[in-house]
Each structure stands twice: as structure tokens, then as C-alpha cells.
Amino acid sequence: AIPLVVAINTSLAARNGMLVRDRIAMEQARNLDAIIFDKTGTLTEGEHGVVGMRTVSDVSQDDALALSAAVESDSEHMIARAIREEASERGVDVPDASGFEAMKGRGVRGTVDGQAVYVGGPNLLNHIDSEVPDVLADFADEAGENAQTVVYLVRDGDLVAAFAMADVIRDESYSVVEALHDLDIEVAMLTGDSEDVAAAVANELGIDTVFAEVLPEDKDTKVQELQDEGKLVGMVGDGVNDAPALTRADVGIAIGSGTDVAVQSADVILVQNNPMDVVRLVKLSKASYRKMQ
Ligand code: ADP
Numbered sequence: 001a002i003p004l005v006v007a008i009n010t011s012l013a014a015r016n017g018m019l020v021r022d023r024i025a026m027e028q029a030r031n032l033d034a035i036i037f038d039k040t041g042t043l044t045e046g047e048h049g050v051v052g053m054r055t056v057s058d059v060s061q062d063d064a065l066a067l068s069a070a071v072e073s074d075s076e077h078m079i080a081r082a083i084r085e086e087a088s089e090r091g092v093d094v095p096d097a098s099g100f101e102a103m104k105g106r107g108v109r110g111t112v113d114g115q116a117v118y119v120g121g122p123n124l125l126n127h128i129d130s131e132v133p134d135v136l137a138d139f140a141d142e143a144g145e146n147a148q149t150v151v152y153l154v155r156d157g158d159l160v161a162a163f164a165m166a167d168v169i170r171d172e173s174y175s176v177v178e179a180l181h182d183l184d185i186e187v188a189m190l191t192g193d194s195e196d197v198a199a200a201v202a203n204e205l206g207i208d209t210v211f212a213e214v215l216p217e218d219k220d221t222k223v224q225e226l227q228d229e230g231k232l233v234g235m236v237g238d239g240v241n242d243a244p245a246l247t248r249a250d251v252g253i254a255i256g257s258g259t260d261v262a263v264q265s266a267d268v269i270l271v272q273n274n275p276m277d278v279v280r281l282v283k284l285s286k287a288s289y290r291k292m293q
């Protein structure tokens with residue numbers, strides 16, 4: 001039989017927009033030492049817009065946008081959406097791409113007019129072996145200082161353009177960090193984005209621990225790292241990329257508008273996509289425990 005208190009606690013949670021898939025995890029939430037948040041779409045709005053671009057001298061901005069939008073045409077990523085939007089706003093003709101492939105946490109690739117085209121972030125650069133031209137390196141440095149996410153366009157092995165995209169921190173994120181600190185919980189952030197952007201967001205929010213440029217397949221090892229320090233760890237995420245980390249965490253929390261995979265890997269689902277519900281979850285768990293004693 002389900003203990004009465006747990007039943008109450010679960011329906012109370014449901015009334016607060018929390019779906020509890022694992023009651024033990026819900027109970028453990030009161031003891032969390034650290035909570036790791038996915039950055040994009042969880043602490044930030046996840047709605048990137050292209051705020052700047054730079055190309056090498058023999059490539060026009062329109063051509064760079066056309067190639068980029070072509071290989072991004074099948075991607076659901078926020079970055080892809082922003083690039084397609086920019087191309088359409090500028091009235092750029094987007095050619096067809098073939099052989100489209102998403103490289104998780106890195107970017108996308110495809111073939112356009114016989115050219116091999118890649119669009120992706122810093123993790124892509126580690127992956128392909130090409131020099132960053134000075135104009136693009138300077139542009140990327142400046143964008144990084146402004147906490148803008150940079151993605152690169154690679155055509156037939158050459159880096160030919162860079163885009164700067166801005167995302168905004170969600171208003172609620174400030175209160176979340178403050179409230180978790182009040183509860184003596186360490187706040188960490190996990191992202192595939194660059195060190196620059198991660199540091200800027202972390203400083204702004206007062207986040208204690210930052211894991212940046214983490215590939216999707218390594219996200220769960222960061223959860224493990226904190227667990228190895230003897231901490232009980234919660235993880236909050238929304239993406240397919242976050243699923244293994246959600247599973248690894250002692251309390252995996254999916255934010256509601258997230259993907260099915262994230263939702264299926266989580267112990268608790270926050271229906272309303274409000275990160276403040278993470279705080280409510282911990283408080284509800286603490287309150288229920290007190291009642292049990
Ligand atoms: P996060 O961990 O912040 O949610 P992701 O793991 O989804 O981010 O992506 C990590 C990085 O991979 C992005 O910051 C970007 O550099 C790159 N990336 C992922 N998907 C794309 C895409 N469709 N186009 C360009 N870059 C991408």
C-alpha cells in the first residue's frame with residue numbers, strides 16, 4: 001500500500017504542476033546537496049536571435065547565410081531556427097541540402113551544391129581540423145565577452161563565417177539561485193555552450209559550479225563527479241541531450257516543455273516550465289518529511 005503521507009504529497013505536487021514518476025526521488029529531494037541546471041532553455045529563454053555575423057573576405061554574408069540555413073533546414077535546435085529566421089528576414093535564397101546529419105552537441109552537416117558544409121559551435125572545431133582565420137577569431141572573442149553564443153560555418157574544410165547569437169536569462173532564474181542558496185543547496189550549471197558564455201551566465205546568476213563545452217555523451221559524468229564528492233545531486237533539464245544525466249541524478253527533473261526523452265528519463269516533471277518549481281519541489285519534499293515524523 002502507498003503510505004498516506006506519500007499519497008498526499010503526490011497529489012499536492014500534482015496540484016502544483018509537478019508530476020511525480022518516482023516517489024522515492026520525490027522524498028529524496030529534501031536532502032539534495034546540489035542541483036545542476038541545463039543552461040539553454042532552462043536558465044535562459046532558449047530563444048536565440050542572430051545579433052551579428054562575420055565572413056572571410058571572399059564570402060558574402062548572404063552566401064554564408066544561404067549555406068548555413070540550407071544545412072540547418074531540418075534541425076529543431078534554437079540555433080537552427082535563428083539562422084533560418086535571419087536568412088528569411090534578409091530575403092536570402094536558401095538552396096537544397098542533402099545528406100543532412102545532426103551531430104549532437106556540436107552542430108549539423110550536409111552537402112550543398114557538391115560542397116561539404118558544417119555549422120556548429122566550439123565542439124565542432126575540436127572535431128574538424130581547420131584553422132580559425134583572424135577575422136573570425138576576433139569576432140568570436142568579442143561575442144564571447146558579450147555572452148553571445150558563436151557558431152561557425154565550415155565549407156569544404158575551410159572556416160568561412162561566424163554567427164553571434166544572443167539568448168536571455170529568464171527572470172525567474174535569479175530567484176531560483178537565491179532561494180536554493182537559502183536552502184543551502186549548491187547550484188551548478190551544465191552546458192554544451194562555450195566557456196565564455198557559461199561563465200557570463202554563471203557570474204550574472206551567482207552560480208557556484210560550471211561545466212561548459214560538455215558533449216551530450218559526457219553530461220551524465222558531470223552528475224557523477226558531484227556524486228563522487230558525496231553529494232546527493234538533482235539535475236534539471238529539457239533536452240534529449242539531458243536524458244542520461246537525468247537518469248544518473250538522484251533526482252532527475254524534467255522541465256515540462258522538454259522533449260519526450262527527457263520527460264521519460266526524469267523522476268519528476270515540472271509541467272509549467274517554471275524553474276521556480278524546482279524550489280517548490282524541494283520545499284514540498286521537506287514539508288512532507290516533517291509531517292511524517
Ligand atoms: P545545451 O547543452 O546548452 O543545451 P546543446 O547540447 O544543445 O546545448 O548544444 C551545444 C552546442 O552545440 C551549442 O551551443 C552549439 O554550439 C552546438 N550546436 C548544437 N546544435 C546545433 C545546430 N543545429 N546548429 C549549430 N550549432 C549547434
Ligand code: MG
Nearest residue numbers: 038040041239
Ligand atoms: Mg538544452
